[in-house]
Amino acid sequence: MNGHEHYQRAEELAEKVSSGRAYADAIETAMLAQVHATLALAAATADATNFRRDLYAGNGDELPATTARKKNFAAKSADAANDFI
Secondary structure, three states: OOHHHHHHHHHHHHHHHHHOOOHHHHHHHHHHHHHHHHHHHHHHHHHHHHHHHHHHHHOOOOOOOHHHHHHHHHHHHHHHHHHHO
């Protein structure tokens, strides 16, 4: 299943719980809906990471290393703080 399919399944299960049609299994159904929602979120996060990687590759750039990104962010934050003061 991909992220969208997990999301759709979570919606179906949540609807089943809220409509009362699955009263006997409401807790199990709600838990299963939560699992599918979590998997949909994980898939969306992974898709965003892959999209970012592909975007850099498509532009002929190399994805910055995590430490370089953090250092750059810290420097920008420090500059913004100094500008504010």
